[in-house]
Amino acid sequence: MSENHSSHLLFEQMKSFASLARTLNLSQTVRDLESTRQTVRRHIAQLEAAKGEDLFRIEDRRYYLTDAGERSLREAEELIARGEAWLNGASGHINGLFHLTAQHVQGFTYYLQQHPLSMMWNSRSPLLPFGLQSWAAARGKIEDAAFEQIRPYLMIFRRLANDWICVEVGDKSSFATWYGWRWERSSVGRGIADLPGGSGFANLLSQPFHDTRINEGLRLDHIHTRLKAADSDDLIPISYERLLMGCFFPDGSRAIAALINRTHEISIDGLSDEVARSMPANLVMDNPTFG
Template identity: 40%
Template sequence: MYNYGTILFQTQEEDRYTRATEALRENSILKPPATSYHRAVSDDPQPSTLFEILRSFTTLARTLNLSETVEHLGVTRQTVRRHINTLQEIKGTKLFVLRNRRYLLTDAGARCYQDAAAILDQTDAWLHNRPCFARHDGRLEQISYTNENGHKFHAQQHHLGRLWQDAPALLRRSFEAWADAELQLEHPAMERIRSYRLVYRRLQDSWLCVEIGESSSYATWLGWEWAKSAVGRFSKDDPAGSEFDRFMSQAYHGVFAAGGARLDHIAGMIPRARNSEPLPVRFQRLLLGCRFPDGEPALALFVARTNTVEIAGLDPDEIPQMPPEFLMEEDI
């Protein structure tokens, strides 16, 4: 017996594939090169149109500003608009909306951004022989890598409902304050958890630290001197190094652009000072998209060190549990 629902779905998917193929061909992705293969490889170092489209999309998703995107990529406004329109046609959905002359990601755009950024990051890592961070199964991510010293790092995203299952009280209180504050950093509801937060502003392709709470995991782990000196610096300048920063900041872009929330369990070997021996650390991290008083987007991080982490494949002997004096499991 025929399953007419399945046949109809397959027909719709074939139609979408045909439209996407035609769009790709119109935008030169599937057209054969005008020159020989040898000349294309030796004389034309430019990436394919597909990667140009992904770069336009991910850059606009990060900046949410067309002028800044154009300046960063060195292309015209028309080129970026054409790339975005092409990608929207291929995906069959709107990725951005324009409100008050400012671009905002749609829900579909925020989801697509994660995948597009992963494609570009993994391609760049492969080309330059850098560690490639693995990603798994659709919407919830699992990422791991081993640094040049052989130290391993693992992160696994969890549903936000996990906050009320086994998250430290600090993260639950932070989420509640964020919801009450309606994303506003300076709202009175944020006062209770202000001393525990780390706040970043997006500056081109880097994360600029603008606030570090004295009770935050970063300040209590790396020390008062570092905390006071880190404001105004980029996240890649912390003692753990730029490679660790790339690992940690993988999730920042999507939360920052969409103004949402995200929970991760993380384990790794992290030093307490520059050039010192790394120690095993386990923690849960809550990322929250926020707003400065002028309406500009911000990213707030709340981290609680805890041995309660669930990461598939994590070897207990590889990153041992922390002693009680390092934990941040008390209520606030």
């Protein structure tokens, strides 16, 4: 297969692979993609040849993912999601920083603008600046005493296989105060894709986490979306600034600590001030006091 031919077909090959990996049923994949059995089989064979490893094994006419297929699935899904978002004009970069707009996808809207870390000093809330100071004092060590005051406001994630699993939800965190104690407790052990509001954007939502893991540093995003609250099935506007911090557990394994401040003071290219401020005023987080 020539390089040009491979590049031209790569996107379709990945879509065939991801669909078959999810269904493990060739007939269902053909229906989902509105394709043919021959085309899907050819795409899989071409992708396996290009990667030099089998992605599936077939036993009694049934498909099973190989270890290589398991490892490849999440990355393929992320590439597809980012490619489709780019083709639709939904994602890109502004001044070198990531920007995402996803509208009316599975009932949700999602706007994200990455910002330079210096922008958090303009925040009216001391939450994120204190979080950064705590992270620096603790040198990213989750169990360090310097993290004690900020920890109730954090959600902490651990990398497991190809997903980020929630291992702790602080009782003062934005997540806990938005969804309530039932979701706070039941969300421990869930991946990003399984958290409320996350399934529709799972692959795009995980990208900032992967970026933070790679550089083991910090990332600041402003986000506006619509989510269900604990006591309502209606989608409610929510605006917030989020600081992701690359951290370490005592055993040296990596963690991501997410610190979120619900606020009207966000800046996202293409998002009007009216929409940014559409979150009900009573949902804006109170300014905490730190000793």
